[in-house]
Amino acid sequence: MQKTIVVIAVLLVILGGWYLARSKSEPGNIKVGFIAPLTGDASALGVATKAAVEVAVEEINNSGGINGSKLKVIYEDGQCNAKAAVTAGNKLISIDKVPVIIGGLCSTETSAFAPAAMQNKVLVFSPCSSAPSLSNLGKYFFRSYPSDAYQGKFAAEYAYNDLKARKVAIGYHISDWGTGIKEIFETRFKELGGQVVAEEGAPQDARDYRTLLGKLKAAKPDLIYLPTYPDGGIVAITQANELGIKTKIFGGDGWDDPKFVKAVSGKGDLIFSVAATREPAGEFRQKVLAKTNGEQVPLCAPQAYDNLKMLAEVMKKVGLDPDKMQAELRSMHYDGVSGSISFDKNGDLTTVAYVVKRIENGTVVEIK
């Protein structure tokens, strides 16, 4: 009796496995991976980016898909940290066997899962990661978001030439993004003849910045450069305001987040630099806002939408072969909702421009 049960159980497991394995490779679908922080720090950006990808999927599938096949995106949560991103990446690469991954958002995510993707010849197309170190990942890596090699340099030049700052104090989040942008800023600012009077890093999940800020304040800078992620940034700006810091505070593109802007508005003289992308408009904007119930399409969402649209064109043309896909993508010149996109040999954008925005009255205004 017991033997029969064991035999039946084994048969069921085998049959179940075969069925699952079979349904995995159903012919009608092309699977695309997606990694972004859907929870945790920077999740506001991740959720909006996911909405933008959903919009792109609907549009592609409603207009015939990829030569008849439908696109299916598998959304994974990278949580803006390395551990979660690696788990997500491994699942997409070895279980779902996706040919391409859109993501990650945070540089920390991308630098964690992308090396495995490179080895498995999975195309990684990030809409948001900006750490300069990612440029050397490999030939299957692309990003439609500019490297901070540009942003840090731009910010230093803006601080020195336009804001006439000579003594800068820097507070930053220790991460691939924060440390990367800080170092480039510092090098360029010193080259220009400026002085970095204080420099303090904090983990990105720190929630007490009082002493860090106190030290920056005590150095009496003309400008505080504060490239932080939005969640920790909210706390840091609030505490800076409480400490009576009146110095102008200059942030990075991490601040281009509606939740952040709302929370810190009115708590100081706040500006930040961000890549000059086309203001998301028209149908795309309407559709994303309808999905997120938001008032603003944050950065990276337009890029993610363009990423999927570009990949769809590439797949239509050359199929799913990774080498053909990367060659096709590299030679592409695309005019999307985020701007015009073309790549250099590292998969970085060839042309980048930045703007500076001021936070006031709960919203952002571009400084001309």
Added chain:
Amino acid sequence: MGILVQLVLNGLIAGAIYALIALGFNLVYATARFFNLAHGALAAVGGYSVFYFGQKLGLPLWVAVLLGILIAGLVGWALNKFIYEVLRGRQASNTVLLVASLGAFTVIQAIIAIIFSSQFQTLTRGFETRVYEIFGGVITQNQLIIMGLTVAISILLYLFLRFTVMGRMVRAISDDVEAARVVGIPVNRVIGLVFFIASAIAGLGGIMVGFETGIEPTMGMSLLLKGVIATIIGGIGNPFGGVLGGVLLGLIENLGIWKISAEWKDAIAFAVLILFLLLRPSGILGKKK
């Protein structure tokens, strides 16, 4: 001069929060004799209750705060009643209780994340906080309230333990649980009450952190770690040792990063812990064994 005053103030603010967590943690240890790791999660329970009642349902702030404290207390009481008491009844060792409390911590944290998502949220009080200047340093009204509450609760707890019948029972159990049982003290009921009080204080700590910085489901772990370090520095088994330890830890951390980079704050805290474990394991106010 200004920076030194500010560092001391920052240390006192952080210390007051650590002290609130250590106070309850230590009280539980004094009676139930194990490290209740779930204590940290109760701070998150308090913070999120205020977020739910105050911000989602729009109840008046004082109602939301009272509910938050009450719910944290009840959750702590329930943990004891339905997990720890059952295990104690089976003569489970302290290690088993510790592992069970780690499990409870993880489950509570997960439940909060499922209900409210893992996003960082700020608790707003609906009015601007005032800022006061003291000898070149600044402190906000909110931070003064935190310090005041820590002092007030420490005094109330002292009076409770010293002068009420219930408080004497708590001390009796803390001295010798078998003897207390023999003379007819309802040990389990008293421990239940201790859990309620300790957890309610942790909940209040979480609420204060929420007003001060913000809340996230994982906030309990860092609070717990600092609370445990404060407890060990100050003297384990002596609730007021925890308060002293909390304030000291806050000061050491913040003064320690005056000359070195602020990113090493946690490293300083744990270095102090190791020093105490090696040189004075019973802590400042702890009984020598």
